[in-house]
Amino acid sequence: MKILEAKETVIALAGNPNSGKSSLFNALTGSRQHVGNWPGVTVEKKEGRFSYRGLTFRVVDLPGTYSLGAHTEDEIIARDFLFSHPDIVVNVVDSTNLERNLYLTLQLLEMGASLVLVLNMSDEAKAKHIEIDQGRLSTLLGTPVVMTVAPRKEGIPELLERIVTLRGREPRETFRIKYREDIEEEIAKIEALLTLYPELTHRYPSRWLAIKLLEGEKRILQEMNRQSFMKHVFPQVEESKKRLIDRYGEDLETIFANQRYHFITRLVQECMRRKGEEKGTYTLSDRIDRVVTHRFFGIPLFLFTMWLVFQCTFALSEPLVGWIETLFTFLQEKATFILENLGVADFFISFLVDGVINGVGSVLVFVPPIFLLFLAISLLEDSGYIARAAYVMDRLMHILGLHGKSFIPLLLGFGCNVPGIMATRTLENREDRMITMLVNPFISCAARLPVYVLFTGVFFARHQGWIIFSLYLLGIVVAILTAKWFKRYLFKGETSHFVMELPPYRIPTVKGLFIHMWERGSSFIKKAGTIIIAMVVLIWILANLPFGVEYASNESIIGKLGTAMAPLLAPAGFGTWQTAVSLIFGIVAKEVVVGTLAVVYGVGEEGVGEMVRQHFTPLSAYAFMVMTLLYIPCVATIGAIRRESNSWGITIFALGYSLIVGWTMAVLIFQVGQLLGFH
Amino acid sequence: MRAPERTLLPLSFVPAGKEVTIREITSGERWRHRLLEMGFNRGTTVRVISNHHGPLIVALYENRIALSRGVAHKILVQEE
Numbered sequence: 001m002k003i004l005e006a007k008e009t010v011i012a013l014a015g016n017p018n019s020g021k022s023s024l025f026n027a028l029t030g031s032r033q034h035v036g037n038w039p040g041v042t043v044e045k046k047e048g049r050f051s052y053r054g055l056t057f058r059v060v061d062l063p064g065t066y067s068l069g070a071h072t073e074d075e076i077i078a079r080d081f082l083f084s085h086p087d088i089v090v091n092v093v094d095s096t097n098l099e100r101n102l103y104l105t106l107q108l109l110e111m112g113a114s115l116v117l118v119l120n121m122s123d124e125a126k127a128k129h130i131e132i133d134q135g136r137l138s139t140l141l142g143t144p145v146v147m148t149v150a151p152r153k154e155g156i157p158e159l160l161e162r163i164v165t166l167r168g169r170e171p172r173e174t175f176r177i178k179y180r181e182d183i184e185e186e187i188a189k190i191e192a193l194l195t196l197y198p199e200l201t202h203r204y205p206s207r208w209l210a211i212k213l214l215e216g217e218k219r220i221l222q223e224m225n226r227q228s229f230m231k232h233v234f235p236q237v238e239e240s241k242k243r244l245i246d247r248y249g250e251d252l253e254t255i256f257a258n259q260r261y262h263f264i265t266r267l268v269q270e271c272m273r274r275k276g277e278e279k280g281t282y283t284l285s286d287r288i289d290r291v292v293t294h295r296f297f298g299i300p301l302f303l304f305t306m307w308l309v310f311q312c313t314f315a316l317s318e319p320l321v322g323w324i325e326t327l328f329t330f331l332q333e334k335a336t337f338i339l340e341n342l343g344v345a346d347f348f349i350s351f352l353v354d355g356v357i358n359g360v361g362s363v364l365v366f367v368p369p370i371f372l373l374f375l376a377i378s379l380l381e382d383s384g385y386i387a388r389a390a391y392v393m394d395r396l397m398h399i400l401g402l403h404g405k406s407f408i409p410l411l412l413g414f415g416c417n418v419p420g421i422m423a424t425r426t427l428e429n430r431e432d433r434m435i436t437m438l439v440n441p442f443i444s445c446a447a448r449l450p451v452y453v454l455f456t457g458v459f460f461a462r463h464q465g466w467i468i469f470s471l472y473l474l475g476i477v478v479a480i481l482t483a484k485w486f487k488r489y490l491f492k493g494e495t496s497h498f499v500m501e502l503p504p505y506r507i508p509t510v511k512g513l514f515i516h517m518w519e520r521g522s523s524f525i526k527k528a529g530t531i532i533i534a535m536v537v538l539i540w541i542l543a544n545l546p547f548g549v550e551y552a553s554n555e556s557i558i559g560k561l562g563t564a565m566a567p568l569l570a571p572a573g574f575g576t577w578q579t580a581v582s583l584i585f586g587i588v589a590k591e592v593v594v595g596t597l598a599v600v601y602g603v604g605e606e607g608v609g610e611m612v613r614q615h616f617t618p619l620s621a622y623a624f625m626v627m628t629l630l631y632i633p634c635v636a637t638i639g640a641i642r643r644e645s646n647s648w649g650i651t652i653f654a655l656g657y658s659l660i661v662g663w664t665m666a667v668l669i670f671q672v673g674q675l676l677g678f679h
Numbered sequence: 680m681r682a683p684e685r686t687l688l689p690l691s692f693v694p695a696g697k698e699v700t701i702r703e704i705t706s707g708e709r710w711r712h713r714l715l716e717m718g719f720n721r722g723t724t725v726r727v728i729s730n731h732h733g734p735l736i737v738a739l740y741e742n743r744i745a746l747s748r749g750v751a752h753k754i755l756v757q758e759e
Contacts, residue, residue, distance in 0.1 A: 067716035096741040100718035257715045286728055295731050391745050395733050498734055498747035
């Protein structure tokens with residue numbers, strides 16, 4: 001038996017956006033979750049495991065989706081996974097909006113999924129005097145129904161019981177919506193043909209397949225086009241379609257959708273009552289929105305919020321950074337002392353102390369600001385503010401030919417460009433998606449901060465905040481101009497529409513915030529633990545070869561490499577071999593620039609500042625920071641662009657474009673600055 | 680029953696606070712399907728929460744949805 005062999009049961013978690021799916025996911029899996037990638041794409045795949053009654057379950061949290069219609073990259077992933085027959089589908093719905101949420105439920109049931117319907121946020125429904133007859137709903141849909149309040153884990157034990165009962169049960173009779181007589185006739189005709197091919201009906205229920213063929217579901221059509229016998233079925237499909245279109249005067253997808261909504265209306269009438277008519281009242285969220293999305297106050301409020309985010313991030317992380325620096329200086333001294341006493345070779349001591357410990361330290365000092373920034377972004381997301389930011393920025397984004405939804409990926413880019421680029425998959429329009437993706441690397445991510453902090457600390461100590469702010473601003477301006485230019489010449493296409501849900505404001509839970517922060521921040525730690533350390537070690541080795549050469553001198557391999565590149569950088573004011581080397585390695589990850597400088601100047605973390613003071617002027621330091629901001633996205637970002645755009649052409653274009661922009665800006669700033677008498 | 684043609688007006692013309700019923704969506708097929716699956720189907724009642732320059736905010740059951748003016752022009756509604 002297949003069921004006995006299967007070690008774990010796969011549960012797909014599906015639901016509309018904002019139905020509280022993530023909090024249910026957290027309630028089910030606790031901390032036992034990890035973020036991986038879907039095969040072939042960078043889209044995050046959130047998975048978690050839990051055990052119950054000696055059984056192991058793997059929960060896959062699918063991107064929020066309204067239907068299986070798949071209009072965005074996100075929804076395509078959700079659809080494809082649901083089509084691949086997960087053992088159990090847990091369909092999370094917002095109890096206060098059954099009318100909308102049940103649309104997906106119906107599609108899942110029609111597909112024949114083993115489904116548990118979760119009426120989440122049942123406390124909010126109660127507060128709004130919405131009464132749902134759980135038993136009746138379960139009978140009418142022929143599927144178990146559970147009420148939950150996910151953040152408080154209410155209803156979770158019952159949900160687990162339902163899942164266990166459902167697991168491995170023989171597929172029940174497939175749920176069916178009774179469509180209008182004339183539609184049923186056409187479905188029956190196609191179904192009759194399909195049942196002639198058992199290899200097909202083994203995989204999908206024949207009725208469902210007939211409906212999908214009529215609706216013209218793209219993925220099913222693609223799959224069916226490969227089957228030679230389908231040529232006996234397609235003529236009937238076309239004939240049926242034509243007949244129905246003639247009769248209803250609408251396309252088939254619309255006809256079916258209307259029929260499903262009709263079914264939902266009756267279902268809801270029977271199972272749900274909204275007591276105490278509160279129509280026409282404005283909720284607390286609406287009242288907050290009156291201020292937050294105000295036509296004049298909206299944008300200043302948003303800018304103030306962002307200012308607050310950055311101020312808090314830096315103010316709070318400063319002492320932590322100090323402690324880490326102290327700790328690593330201490331470690332370096334102790335390690336040198338101990339190793340020297342043990343009589344370890346100088347060569348090896350240098351490797352451990354200058355290479356490894358120094359490398360790790362120079363990266364770890366950026367953990368506090370990066371985590372705090374991610375915490376702040378999670379706070380904006382979980383409270384519901386981020387959707388409002390998109391709303392108020394919509395008007396400005398229109399100037400660029402984009403719309404408000406494109407703003408969220410840009411905002412996330414301040415944390416890290418990789419999630420920023422991945423967030424573009426919520427955009428409906430391919431042109432918009434490409435532009436938003438390509439301008440994202442110009443948004444100054446947290447990894448550039450170390451470079452700014454180092455250089456502004458040395459040269460602009462009194463105006464540090466303002467100088468860093470000017471770099472963020474420059475990144476935004478470059479992104480804006482690029483977007484406008486790309487929209488006009490490269491990705492023309494129509495502007496797609498801004499249609500976005502504004503979830504009600506919520507007070508985020510501390511647990512939820514930390515889970516989100518950890519999800520994002522830990523990828524930085526992992527990067528620091530692998531790529532960055534490997535790079536620092538590689539740099540250290542290259543700085544020591546060929547044998548006998550003085551460590552990190554211009555005679556070493558690394559020195560020669562840098563010397564060859566240096567003349568190209570001279571017009572920007574930093575044409576030394578050390579800066580060239582740091583920029584080359586900065587492609588691996590921007591924060592590596594600082595670590596590389598430490599290695600090639602042959603000093604520790606605390607000595608870099610002094611070396612920078614000797615090798616740069618304020619003007620060339622500024623030009624160097626601009627170069628670091630713009631020149632080439634880091635490897636992780638390049639990888640994200642490649643996978644999300646699915647095109648090497650676009651990826652190489654992105655590299656070339658940013659390199660030209662970065663170099664030109666750095667040169668312009670240095671040259672014009674000199675003419676103006678700066679130095 | 681189809682409503683008389685003259686009482687239809689675009690959602691974008693409906694002032695804040697008014698409740699209207701969706702009668703027709705005249706945008707291209709792709710966006711019509713998108714709106715349909717989000718719950719904007721014929722016969723559904725929506726309430727306009729805010730309507731000044733920029734996107735509208737409408738209430739669809741208990742949810743709030745921002746709609747750009749371009750889309751709102753293409754949703755034809757009828758006053759209650």
